[in-house]
Amino acid sequence: MSPDLAITLVYIAYALAVLLTFGAVLTWVERKQAAIMSDRIGANRAYLRIPFTQVKLIWLGLFHGMADGLKLLLKEDFKPVTYDQLAYVLGPWVVFVPVMLVFAVIPFGGVLDPGLLIPSLAGWFGGRTYPMQIATLDAGLLVVFAFGGISIIGAMLAGWSSSNKFSMLGALRAGSQLISYELVMGLTVLGLILIYGTVDLTSMVQHQSGTILGFLPAWGVFYQPLAAILFLTAGIAENKRIPFDLPEAESELISGYFTEYSAMKQGMFMLSEFIEIAIIAALFVTLFLGGYNLPWMTDAGFVLPGGVVFAMSHGWVVLIQLVTFLAKVVLLCSFQILVRWTLPRFRWDQLLRFAWKFMLPLSIANLVVTAIAVWALA
Protein backbone atom coordinates (compact mmCIF):
# COMPACT_ATOMS: atom_id res chain seq x y z
CA MET A 1 0.00 0.00 0.00
CA SER A 2 1.42 3.31 -1.02
CA PRO A 3 1.54 6.21 1.47
CA ASP A 4 -0.81 8.27 -0.74
CA LEU A 5 -3.44 5.56 -0.62
CA ALA A 6 -3.06 5.13 3.13
CA ILE A 7 -3.48 8.86 3.77
CA THR A 8 -6.50 9.06 1.45
CA LEU A 9 -8.14 6.11 3.20
CA VAL A 10 -7.58 7.77 6.56
CA TYR A 11 -9.15 10.97 5.22
CA ILE A 12 -12.15 9.09 3.84
CA ALA A 13 -12.66 7.28 7.13
CA TYR A 14 -12.47 10.61 8.96
CA ALA A 15 -14.95 12.26 6.59
CA LEU A 16 -17.42 9.39 6.81
CA ALA A 17 -17.17 9.31 10.59
CA VAL A 18 -17.65 13.07 10.86
CA LEU A 19 -20.57 13.23 8.43
CA LEU A 20 -22.49 10.27 9.83
CA THR A 21 -21.91 11.51 13.35
CA PHE A 22 -23.23 14.90 12.34
CA GLY A 23 -26.22 13.26 10.70
CA ALA A 24 -27.05 11.30 13.84
CA VAL A 25 -26.28 13.98 16.39
CA LEU A 26 -28.02 16.78 14.50
CA THR A 27 -31.37 14.99 14.87
CA TRP A 28 -30.86 15.26 18.60
CA VAL A 29 -29.50 18.82 18.42
CA GLU A 30 -32.49 19.88 16.36
CA ARG A 31 -34.99 18.55 18.88
CA LYS A 32 -33.11 19.79 21.89
CA GLN A 33 -32.40 23.25 20.49
CA ALA A 34 -35.99 23.66 19.38
CA ALA A 35 -37.09 22.72 22.87
CA ILE A 36 -34.75 25.17 24.55
CA MET A 37 -35.76 27.95 22.16
CA SER A 38 -39.38 27.44 23.08
CA ASP A 39 -38.91 27.12 26.84
CA ARG A 40 -39.32 23.36 26.83
CA ILE A 41 -37.10 20.54 28.07
CA GLY A 42 -37.04 18.37 24.98
CA ALA A 43 -36.25 14.75 24.33
CA ASN A 44 -35.18 13.15 27.60
CA ARG A 45 -36.73 9.70 27.80
CA ALA A 46 -34.69 7.25 25.73
CA TYR A 47 -31.97 5.55 27.73
CA LEU A 48 -29.42 2.78 27.56
CA ARG A 49 -29.49 0.44 30.52
CA ILE A 50 -26.13 -1.03 31.45
CA PRO A 51 -26.72 -4.80 31.30
CA PHE A 52 -27.31 -6.61 34.62
CA THR A 53 -27.69 -3.31 36.49
CA GLN A 54 -30.41 -0.77 36.93
CA VAL A 55 -28.13 2.08 35.83
CA LYS A 56 -29.89 3.98 33.07
CA LEU A 57 -27.79 6.28 30.91
CA ILE A 58 -29.98 9.12 29.72
CA TRP A 59 -27.32 11.68 28.78
CA LEU A 60 -29.79 14.51 28.06
CA GLY A 61 -31.73 12.30 25.66
CA LEU A 62 -28.79 11.71 23.36
CA PHE A 63 -30.00 8.18 22.65
CA HIS A 64 -33.19 9.34 21.01
CA GLY A 65 -31.36 9.47 17.70
CA MET A 66 -30.27 5.88 18.22
CA ALA A 67 -33.82 4.86 19.05
CA ASP A 68 -35.07 6.63 15.92
CA GLY A 69 -32.52 4.86 13.76
CA LEU A 70 -33.35 1.48 15.29
CA LYS A 71 -37.03 2.09 14.70
CA LEU A 72 -36.42 3.05 11.07
CA LEU A 73 -34.30 -0.05 10.54
CA LEU A 74 -36.89 -2.39 12.02
CA LYS A 75 -39.96 -0.93 10.35
CA GLU A 76 -41.77 -2.61 7.51
CA ASP A 77 -40.25 -1.66 4.18
CA PHE A 78 -43.46 -0.75 2.44
CA LYS A 79 -43.38 -0.65 -1.36
CA PRO A 80 -46.06 1.12 -3.36
CA VAL A 81 -47.47 -0.46 -6.53
CA THR A 82 -45.35 1.40 -9.02
CA TYR A 83 -44.36 0.78 -12.58
CA ASP A 84 -40.82 1.97 -12.01
CA GLN A 85 -39.30 -0.09 -9.21
CA LEU A 86 -35.76 0.75 -10.26
CA ALA A 87 -36.22 4.50 -9.98
CA TYR A 88 -38.10 4.02 -6.72
CA VAL A 89 -35.20 2.10 -5.19
CA LEU A 90 -32.61 4.40 -6.72
CA GLY A 91 -34.22 7.62 -5.46
CA PRO A 92 -32.89 7.73 -1.90
CA TRP A 93 -29.40 6.78 -3.03
CA VAL A 94 -29.27 9.50 -5.67
CA VAL A 95 -30.20 11.98 -2.95
CA PHE A 96 -27.88 10.57 -0.32
CA VAL A 97 -24.65 9.82 -2.16
CA PRO A 98 -23.99 13.24 -3.78
CA VAL A 99 -24.51 14.92 -0.42
CA MET A 100 -21.75 12.77 1.02
CA LEU A 101 -19.53 13.23 -2.04
CA VAL A 102 -19.52 17.02 -1.73
CA PHE A 103 -17.38 16.68 1.37
CA ALA A 104 -14.62 15.11 -0.75
CA VAL A 105 -13.44 18.49 -2.00
CA ILE A 106 -13.86 20.46 1.22
CA PRO A 107 -10.56 21.07 3.01
CA PHE A 108 -11.09 20.22 6.67
CA GLY A 109 -7.60 21.05 7.79
CA GLY A 110 -4.30 22.55 6.68
CA VAL A 111 -1.35 20.65 5.34
CA LEU A 112 -0.55 17.36 7.00
CA ASP A 113 3.02 16.12 7.25
CA PRO A 114 2.56 12.53 8.43
CA GLY A 115 6.32 12.01 8.74
CA LEU A 116 6.41 14.63 11.51
CA LEU A 117 3.44 13.10 13.33
CA ILE A 118 4.68 9.50 13.24
CA PRO A 119 8.48 9.63 13.23
CA SER A 120 8.77 5.84 12.91
CA LEU A 121 7.11 6.00 9.50
CA ALA A 122 8.97 9.10 8.32
CA GLY A 123 11.09 7.03 5.93
CA TRP A 124 8.05 5.45 4.33
CA PHE A 125 6.35 8.81 3.79
CA GLY A 126 9.60 10.29 2.54
CA GLY A 127 8.82 13.84 3.64
CA ARG A 128 5.70 14.14 1.50
CA THR A 129 2.93 16.44 2.72
CA TYR A 130 -0.78 16.14 2.10
CA PRO A 131 -3.44 18.85 2.23
CA MET A 132 -6.26 17.66 4.46
CA GLN A 133 -8.84 17.15 1.76
CA ILE A 134 -9.91 13.86 0.22
CA ALA A 135 -9.79 14.93 -3.43
CA THR A 136 -7.31 17.71 -4.16
CA LEU A 137 -9.09 19.07 -7.21
CA ASP A 138 -8.42 22.35 -8.96
CA ALA A 139 -12.11 22.58 -9.80
CA GLY A 140 -13.33 21.99 -6.26
CA LEU A 141 -16.14 24.54 -6.27
CA LEU A 142 -17.43 23.32 -9.62
CA VAL A 143 -17.55 19.78 -8.25
CA VAL A 144 -19.59 21.04 -5.31
CA PHE A 145 -22.18 22.52 -7.64
CA ALA A 146 -22.15 19.49 -9.90
CA PHE A 147 -22.93 17.14 -7.03
CA GLY A 148 -25.45 19.59 -5.61
CA GLY A 149 -27.27 19.40 -8.92
CA ILE A 150 -27.45 15.62 -8.85
CA SER A 151 -29.56 15.48 -5.72
CA ILE A 152 -32.35 17.30 -7.62
CA ILE A 153 -32.52 14.23 -9.86
CA GLY A 154 -32.89 12.03 -6.80
CA ALA A 155 -35.84 14.04 -5.50
CA MET A 156 -37.45 14.02 -8.95
CA LEU A 157 -36.91 10.25 -9.34
CA ALA A 158 -38.40 9.57 -5.94
CA GLY A 159 -41.44 11.72 -6.56
CA TRP A 160 -42.01 10.48 -10.09
CA SER A 161 -41.69 6.77 -9.36
CA SER A 162 -43.91 6.76 -6.27
CA SER A 163 -47.10 6.97 -8.38
CA ASN A 164 -48.61 9.32 -5.88
CA LYS A 165 -49.97 12.76 -6.64
CA PHE A 166 -48.54 14.26 -3.51
CA SER A 167 -45.11 12.86 -4.32
CA MET A 168 -45.39 14.16 -7.84
CA LEU A 169 -46.30 17.65 -6.63
CA GLY A 170 -43.47 17.53 -4.15
CA ALA A 171 -41.02 16.48 -6.84
CA LEU A 172 -42.16 19.29 -9.13
CA ARG A 173 -41.75 21.80 -6.36
CA ALA A 174 -38.35 20.35 -5.44
CA GLY A 175 -37.20 20.60 -9.03
CA SER A 176 -38.19 24.22 -9.59
CA GLN A 177 -37.07 25.33 -6.15
CA LEU A 178 -33.67 23.66 -6.30
CA ILE A 179 -32.95 24.95 -9.79
CA SER A 180 -33.91 28.50 -8.81
CA TYR A 181 -31.76 28.57 -5.71
CA GLU A 182 -28.88 26.70 -7.33
CA LEU A 183 -28.64 29.66 -9.69
CA VAL A 184 -28.56 32.17 -6.83
CA MET A 185 -25.96 30.10 -5.02
CA GLY A 186 -23.72 30.00 -8.08
CA LEU A 187 -23.99 33.72 -8.68
CA THR A 188 -23.15 34.61 -5.08
CA VAL A 189 -20.05 32.47 -5.19
CA LEU A 190 -18.89 34.10 -8.44
CA GLY A 191 -17.96 37.22 -6.46
CA LEU A 192 -15.59 35.17 -4.33
CA ILE A 193 -14.14 33.53 -7.42
CA LEU A 194 -13.44 36.99 -8.83
CA ILE A 195 -11.67 38.08 -5.66
CA TYR A 196 -9.62 34.95 -5.15
CA GLY A 197 -9.11 34.19 -8.83
CA THR A 198 -9.53 30.46 -8.34
CA VAL A 199 -12.16 27.76 -7.87
CA ASP A 200 -9.82 25.55 -5.89
CA LEU A 201 -11.23 25.39 -2.37
CA THR A 202 -7.84 24.77 -0.76
CA SER A 203 -6.29 27.89 -2.18
CA MET A 204 -9.47 29.83 -1.42
CA VAL A 205 -9.04 28.90 2.23
CA GLN A 206 -5.36 29.76 2.13
CA HIS A 207 -6.29 33.20 0.80
CA GLN A 208 -8.33 33.72 3.94
CA SER A 209 -5.50 32.99 6.36
CA GLY A 210 -4.12 36.54 6.54
CA THR A 211 -5.60 39.69 8.00
CA ILE A 212 -7.23 42.81 6.59
CA LEU A 213 -5.73 46.08 7.85
CA GLY A 214 -3.71 44.10 10.35
CA PHE A 215 -6.49 43.11 12.75
CA LEU A 216 -9.53 41.77 10.90
CA PRO A 217 -9.20 38.15 9.77
CA ALA A 218 -9.24 38.05 5.97
CA TRP A 219 -12.35 35.92 5.82
CA GLY A 220 -14.66 35.93 2.83
CA VAL A 221 -17.52 37.22 4.92
CA PHE A 222 -15.71 40.54 5.37
CA TYR A 223 -15.06 40.88 1.64
CA GLN A 224 -18.50 39.71 0.57
CA PRO A 225 -21.02 40.20 3.41
CA LEU A 226 -24.05 40.35 1.11
CA ALA A 227 -22.93 37.28 -0.77
CA ALA A 228 -22.50 35.45 2.53
CA ILE A 229 -26.10 36.15 3.56
CA LEU A 230 -27.44 35.23 0.14
CA PHE A 231 -25.34 32.07 0.02
CA LEU A 232 -26.55 30.88 3.39
CA THR A 233 -30.17 31.60 2.46
CA ALA A 234 -29.82 29.75 -0.82
CA GLY A 235 -28.09 26.94 1.02
CA ILE A 236 -30.98 26.52 3.42
CA ALA A 237 -33.31 26.59 0.42
CA GLU A 238 -31.21 23.92 -1.28
CA ASN A 239 -31.62 21.81 1.81
CA LYS A 240 -35.42 22.06 1.54
CA ARG A 241 -35.84 23.02 5.18
CA ILE A 242 -38.26 25.48 6.71
CA PRO A 243 -38.86 28.25 5.59
CA PHE A 244 -38.17 26.65 2.20
CA ASP A 245 -39.64 23.21 2.86
CA LEU A 246 -42.27 23.48 0.12
CA PRO A 247 -41.26 20.15 -1.51
CA GLU A 248 -42.15 18.25 1.64
CA ALA A 249 -44.63 20.64 3.25
CA GLU A 250 -46.26 18.32 5.78
CA SER A 251 -49.48 20.28 6.06
CA GLU A 252 -50.02 20.30 2.30
CA LEU A 253 -48.27 17.30 0.78
CA ILE A 254 -48.07 14.77 3.63
CA SER A 255 -44.35 14.30 3.18
CA GLY A 256 -43.84 15.54 -0.35
CA TYR A 257 -41.64 13.58 -2.66
CA PHE A 258 -40.88 10.87 -0.13
CA THR A 259 -44.45 10.27 0.99
CA GLU A 260 -44.37 6.69 -0.32
CA TYR A 261 -41.07 5.78 1.32
CA SER A 262 -40.89 4.00 4.60
CA ALA A 263 -38.34 2.41 6.90
CA MET A 264 -34.69 3.13 6.14
CA LYS A 265 -35.41 4.46 2.64
CA GLN A 266 -37.25 7.31 4.26
CA GLY A 267 -34.50 7.38 6.86
CA MET A 268 -31.98 8.03 4.12
CA PHE A 269 -33.90 11.08 2.97
CA MET A 270 -33.94 12.34 6.54
CA LEU A 271 -30.28 11.48 7.08
CA SER A 272 -29.24 13.19 3.87
CA GLU A 273 -31.17 16.26 4.95
CA PHE A 274 -29.33 16.37 8.24
CA ILE A 275 -25.96 15.67 6.62
CA GLU A 276 -26.67 18.42 4.15
CA ILE A 277 -27.02 20.84 7.06
CA ALA A 278 -23.47 19.96 7.97
CA ILE A 279 -22.34 20.14 4.32
CA ILE A 280 -23.82 23.59 3.83
CA ALA A 281 -22.25 24.69 7.08
CA ALA A 282 -18.91 23.27 5.92
CA LEU A 283 -19.20 25.00 2.55
CA PHE A 284 -20.09 28.31 4.19
CA VAL A 285 -17.22 27.95 6.60
CA THR A 286 -14.84 27.14 3.75
CA LEU A 287 -15.95 29.98 1.52
CA PHE A 288 -16.77 32.74 3.97
CA LEU A 289 -15.45 31.94 7.44
CA GLY A 290 -11.87 31.07 6.67
CA GLY A 291 -12.21 27.29 6.79
CA TYR A 292 -9.81 25.82 9.31
CA ASN A 293 -8.06 29.16 9.86
CA LEU A 294 -8.08 30.87 13.19
CA PRO A 295 -7.19 34.57 13.17
CA TRP A 296 -3.42 35.13 13.33
CA MET A 297 -2.67 31.44 13.19
CA THR A 298 -0.12 30.07 10.74
CA ASP A 299 1.41 26.67 10.23
CA ALA A 300 4.08 27.56 12.75
CA GLY A 301 1.74 28.73 15.51
CA PHE A 302 0.01 31.92 16.55
CA VAL A 303 1.47 35.23 15.38
CA LEU A 304 -0.37 37.95 17.28
CA PRO A 305 -0.55 41.53 15.92
CA GLY A 306 1.94 42.85 18.50
CA GLY A 307 4.63 40.57 17.09
CA VAL A 308 4.15 37.97 19.83
CA VAL A 309 4.68 34.45 18.54
CA PHE A 310 3.47 31.21 20.11
CA ALA A 311 5.28 28.41 18.36
CA MET A 312 3.48 25.06 18.23
CA SER A 313 4.43 21.58 17.12
CA HIS A 314 2.94 20.17 13.94
CA GLY A 315 0.65 17.81 15.83
CA TRP A 316 -0.93 20.67 17.79
CA VAL A 317 -1.38 22.77 14.66
CA VAL A 318 -3.17 19.92 12.88
CA LEU A 319 -5.36 19.25 15.89
CA ILE A 320 -6.30 22.91 16.32
CA GLN A 321 -7.12 23.20 12.63
CA LEU A 322 -9.37 20.14 12.70
CA VAL A 323 -11.13 21.32 15.86
CA THR A 324 -11.51 24.86 14.53
CA PHE A 325 -13.16 23.62 11.38
CA LEU A 326 -15.53 21.35 13.29
CA ALA A 327 -16.37 24.07 15.81
CA LYS A 328 -17.25 26.53 13.06
CA VAL A 329 -19.37 23.89 11.33
CA VAL A 330 -21.20 23.13 14.58
CA LEU A 331 -21.95 26.83 15.11
CA LEU A 332 -23.26 27.18 11.57
CA CYS A 333 -25.42 24.06 11.96
CA SER A 334 -26.85 25.52 15.12
CA PHE A 335 -27.59 28.76 13.29
CA GLN A 336 -29.42 26.89 10.54
CA ILE A 337 -31.52 25.10 13.13
CA LEU A 338 -32.24 28.48 14.74
CA VAL A 339 -33.51 29.76 11.40
CA ARG A 340 -35.57 26.64 10.89
CA TRP A 341 -37.37 27.05 14.21
CA THR A 342 -37.86 30.80 13.80
CA LEU A 343 -39.50 31.34 10.42
CA PRO A 344 -42.80 30.17 9.03
CA ARG A 345 -43.03 28.52 5.64
CA PHE A 346 -43.24 30.54 2.43
CA ARG A 347 -46.18 30.28 0.12
CA TRP A 348 -45.22 28.77 -3.23
CA ASP A 349 -45.48 31.99 -5.25
CA GLN A 350 -43.61 33.88 -2.53
CA LEU A 351 -40.84 31.31 -2.65
CA LEU A 352 -40.25 31.67 -6.37
CA ARG A 353 -40.70 35.44 -6.28
CA PHE A 354 -38.14 35.61 -3.49
CA ALA A 355 -35.67 33.64 -5.58
CA TRP A 356 -36.14 35.33 -8.94
CA LYS A 357 -37.16 38.88 -8.04
CA PHE A 358 -35.20 39.45 -4.87
CA MET A 359 -32.21 37.19 -4.42
CA LEU A 360 -31.21 36.87 -8.06
CA PRO A 361 -31.06 40.67 -8.70
CA LEU A 362 -29.23 41.16 -5.41
CA SER A 363 -26.64 38.53 -6.25
CA ILE A 364 -26.17 39.95 -9.75
CA ALA A 365 -25.74 43.43 -8.27
CA ASN A 366 -23.25 42.03 -5.82
CA LEU A 367 -21.39 40.39 -8.67
CA VAL A 368 -21.30 43.58 -10.72
CA VAL A 369 -20.07 45.68 -7.81
CA THR A 370 -17.42 43.10 -7.01
CA ALA A 371 -16.30 42.94 -10.61
CA ILE A 372 -15.95 46.72 -10.82
CA ALA A 373 -14.11 46.85 -7.51
CA VAL A 374 -11.72 44.08 -8.50
CA TRP A 375 -11.10 45.75 -11.87
CA ALA A 376 -10.54 49.15 -10.26
CA LEU A 377 -8.20 47.86 -7.57
CA ALA A 378 -6.25 45.56 -9.88
Next chain:
Amino acid sequence: MSSRKPFVRKRYWNEPEMGWYERAYFFEVWRGIRITGGVFLANMWKWMTGRKGALTSYYPEETRADYAAGNRGKHILTQRPDGRPQCVACNMCATVCPAHCIEIDGAFDPDDPAHPKYPSRFEIDYSRCVFCGMCVEACPEDAIRMLKETPDLPGFDRGRMWLGQDELLNWQPKQDVAKPYPVAPAGRPGGTP
Protein backbone atom coordinates in the same frame (compact mmCIF):
# COMPACT_ATOMS: atom_id res chain seq x y z
CA MET B 1 -64.70 34.98 -25.55
CA SER B 2 -64.62 33.39 -22.20
CA SER B 3 -66.96 34.74 -19.61
CA ARG B 4 -64.63 33.87 -16.75
CA LYS B 5 -63.69 36.81 -14.64
CA PRO B 6 -60.00 37.31 -14.06
CA PHE B 7 -58.79 36.20 -10.65
CA VAL B 8 -58.70 39.02 -8.15
CA ARG B 9 -57.13 38.28 -4.84
CA LYS B 10 -59.37 39.07 -1.93
CA ARG B 11 -58.21 41.99 0.18
CA TYR B 12 -58.73 41.63 3.89
CA TRP B 13 -59.60 44.52 6.15
CA ASN B 14 -56.64 43.78 8.42
CA GLU B 15 -54.10 43.05 5.75
CA PRO B 16 -50.71 44.18 7.00
CA GLU B 17 -49.22 47.23 5.38
CA MET B 18 -45.61 46.55 4.58
CA GLY B 19 -43.11 49.24 3.77
CA TRP B 20 -39.83 48.68 1.99
CA TYR B 21 -38.19 47.74 5.28
CA GLU B 22 -40.56 44.85 5.84
CA ARG B 23 -40.48 43.87 2.18
CA ALA B 24 -36.70 43.64 2.23
CA TYR B 25 -37.32 40.58 4.35
CA PHE B 26 -33.83 40.14 5.75
CA PHE B 27 -34.20 42.85 8.39
CA GLU B 28 -37.38 41.38 9.77
CA VAL B 29 -35.88 37.90 9.63
CA TRP B 30 -32.92 39.18 11.56
CA ARG B 31 -35.28 40.66 14.15
CA GLY B 32 -37.02 37.31 14.53
CA ILE B 33 -33.75 35.44 14.81
CA ARG B 34 -32.59 37.87 17.47
CA ILE B 35 -35.72 37.16 19.51
CA THR B 36 -35.57 33.37 19.24
CA GLY B 37 -31.80 33.30 19.57
CA GLY B 38 -32.04 35.48 22.66
CA VAL B 39 -34.49 33.08 24.24
CA PHE B 40 -32.22 30.20 23.30
CA LEU B 41 -29.12 31.80 24.79
CA ALA B 42 -30.94 32.86 27.96
CA ASN B 43 -32.36 29.39 28.53
CA MET B 44 -29.06 27.75 27.63
CA TRP B 45 -27.27 29.95 30.15
CA LYS B 46 -29.76 28.91 32.81
CA TRP B 47 -29.24 25.22 32.03
CA MET B 48 -25.47 25.59 32.01
CA THR B 49 -25.44 27.34 35.38
CA GLY B 50 -27.41 24.55 36.96
CA ARG B 51 -30.84 26.15 36.87
CA LYS B 52 -33.90 25.05 34.98
CA GLY B 53 -34.32 26.87 31.69
CA ALA B 54 -37.77 25.64 30.79
CA LEU B 55 -41.34 26.42 31.72
CA THR B 56 -42.49 22.84 31.36
CA SER B 57 -41.88 20.13 33.94
CA TYR B 58 -40.81 16.52 33.79
CA TYR B 59 -44.35 15.32 34.07
CA PRO B 60 -44.68 12.33 36.29
CA GLU B 61 -41.45 12.85 38.20
CA GLU B 62 -41.91 16.50 38.97
CA THR B 63 -44.90 18.21 40.58
CA ARG B 64 -45.77 21.55 39.11
CA ALA B 65 -45.12 24.39 41.49
CA ASP B 66 -48.38 26.09 40.58
CA TYR B 67 -50.72 23.24 41.52
CA ALA B 68 -53.76 24.72 43.24
CA ALA B 69 -53.87 24.02 46.95
CA GLY B 70 -57.32 22.54 46.48
CA ASN B 71 -56.39 20.51 43.44
CA ARG B 72 -58.32 17.27 43.28
CA GLY B 73 -55.72 14.60 42.69
CA LYS B 74 -55.30 11.00 43.75
CA HIS B 75 -57.62 9.58 46.39
CA ILE B 76 -56.65 8.33 49.82
CA LEU B 77 -58.60 6.19 52.24
CA THR B 78 -58.15 7.43 55.78
CA GLN B 79 -57.17 5.01 58.51
CA ARG B 80 -58.46 4.38 61.96
CA PRO B 81 -55.85 4.54 64.66
CA ASP B 82 -55.33 0.80 64.33
CA GLY B 83 -54.64 1.11 60.64
CA ARG B 84 -57.88 -0.32 59.34
CA PRO B 85 -59.87 1.74 56.85
CA GLN B 86 -62.28 4.30 58.22
CA CYS B 87 -64.64 3.28 55.43
CA VAL B 88 -67.87 1.53 56.48
CA ALA B 89 -68.72 0.26 52.97
CA CYS B 90 -71.94 2.27 52.81
CA ASN B 91 -71.52 2.59 49.03
CA MET B 92 -72.53 6.26 48.99
CA CYS B 93 -69.42 7.28 47.08
CA ALA B 94 -69.94 4.51 44.56
CA THR B 95 -73.56 5.58 44.16
CA VAL B 96 -72.83 9.25 43.65
CA CYS B 97 -69.84 8.69 41.38
CA PRO B 98 -70.85 10.02 37.96
CA ALA B 99 -68.25 7.88 36.22
CA HIS B 100 -69.21 4.68 38.07
CA CYS B 101 -65.57 4.00 38.71
CA ILE B 102 -65.65 3.02 42.40
CA GLU B 103 -66.25 -0.59 43.31
CA ILE B 104 -66.76 -1.67 46.92
CA ASP B 105 -67.37 -5.11 48.33
CA GLY B 106 -68.71 -4.87 51.88
CA ALA B 107 -68.04 -7.51 54.51
CA PHE B 108 -69.31 -8.19 58.03
CA ASP B 109 -67.10 -7.97 61.08
CA PRO B 110 -68.96 -9.37 64.15
CA ASP B 111 -66.14 -8.32 66.47
CA ASP B 112 -66.72 -4.59 65.94
CA PRO B 113 -70.24 -3.69 67.03
CA ALA B 114 -69.74 0.06 66.43
CA HIS B 115 -68.99 -0.43 62.74
CA PRO B 116 -69.74 -4.00 61.79
CA LYS B 117 -69.41 -3.31 58.04
CA TYR B 118 -66.06 -2.84 56.39
CA PRO B 119 -64.83 -2.94 52.80
CA SER B 120 -63.19 -6.19 51.83
CA ARG B 121 -62.43 -4.68 48.44
CA PHE B 122 -62.29 -0.97 47.57
CA GLU B 123 -61.08 -0.15 44.06
CA ILE B 124 -61.08 2.94 41.91
CA ASP B 125 -60.69 2.76 38.14
CA TYR B 126 -58.50 5.74 37.28
CA SER B 127 -59.01 5.22 33.59
CA ARG B 128 -62.58 6.37 34.13
CA CYS B 129 -62.36 8.67 37.15
CA VAL B 130 -63.22 12.28 36.30
CA PHE B 131 -61.76 13.72 39.51
CA CYS B 132 -64.99 15.55 40.33
CA GLY B 133 -64.65 15.07 44.09
CA MET B 134 -68.25 13.99 44.61
CA CYS B 135 -67.17 10.84 46.44
CA VAL B 136 -65.36 13.00 48.98
CA GLU B 137 -68.45 15.13 49.51
CA ALA B 138 -70.75 12.14 49.79
CA CYS B 139 -68.70 10.27 52.36
CA PRO B 140 -70.34 10.41 55.83
CA GLU B 141 -67.25 9.06 57.56
CA ASP B 142 -64.45 11.25 56.16
CA ALA B 143 -63.09 7.99 54.85
CA ILE B 144 -62.17 9.09 51.33
CA ARG B 145 -60.25 12.23 50.48
CA MET B 146 -58.44 13.63 47.47
CA LEU B 147 -54.95 14.99 47.88
CA LYS B 148 -53.54 17.53 45.47
CA GLU B 149 -50.74 15.30 44.22
CA THR B 150 -51.22 12.82 41.40
CA PRO B 151 -48.25 10.45 41.60
CA ASP B 152 -47.99 7.31 39.46
CA LEU B 153 -51.34 7.77 37.78
CA PRO B 154 -50.25 7.38 34.14
CA GLY B 155 -50.07 3.86 32.83
CA PHE B 156 -49.60 1.98 29.59
CA ASP B 157 -52.47 -0.39 30.16
CA ARG B 158 -56.10 0.22 31.11
CA GLY B 159 -56.15 -2.93 33.22
CA ARG B 160 -53.41 -1.60 35.42
CA MET B 161 -55.13 1.65 36.24
CA TRP B 162 -57.26 0.10 38.96
CA LEU B 163 -55.96 1.11 42.38
CA GLY B 164 -56.96 -1.10 45.27
CA GLN B 165 -57.43 -0.67 48.97
CA ASP B 166 -53.77 -1.23 49.83
CA GLU B 167 -52.53 1.54 47.56
CA LEU B 168 -55.27 3.97 48.55
CA LEU B 169 -54.72 3.36 52.25
CA ASN B 170 -50.98 3.46 52.20
CA TRP B 171 -49.58 5.76 49.50
CA GLN B 172 -49.97 8.61 51.98
CA PRO B 173 -51.39 7.17 55.21
CA LYS B 174 -53.56 9.61 57.17
CA GLN B 175 -55.09 8.88 60.55
CA ASP B 176 -56.42 12.36 61.40
CA VAL B 177 -60.07 11.57 60.67
CA ALA B 178 -62.52 14.28 61.65
CA LYS B 179 -65.06 11.79 62.95
CA PRO B 180 -64.14 10.43 66.39
CA TYR B 181 -64.25 6.72 66.68
CA PRO B 182 -65.68 4.97 69.74
CA VAL B 183 -63.41 3.11 72.07
CA ALA B 184 -62.67 -0.35 70.86
CA PRO B 185 -64.49 -3.17 72.58
CA ALA B 186 -62.56 -4.93 75.25
CA GLY B 187 -60.09 -7.44 74.00
CA ARG B 188 -59.42 -5.71 70.71
CA PRO B 189 -56.41 -3.61 69.87
CA GLY B 190 -56.75 -0.11 68.52
CA GLY B 191 -59.57 2.32 68.99
CA THR B 192 -59.35 5.89 70.09
CA PRO B 193 -56.97 6.12 73.02
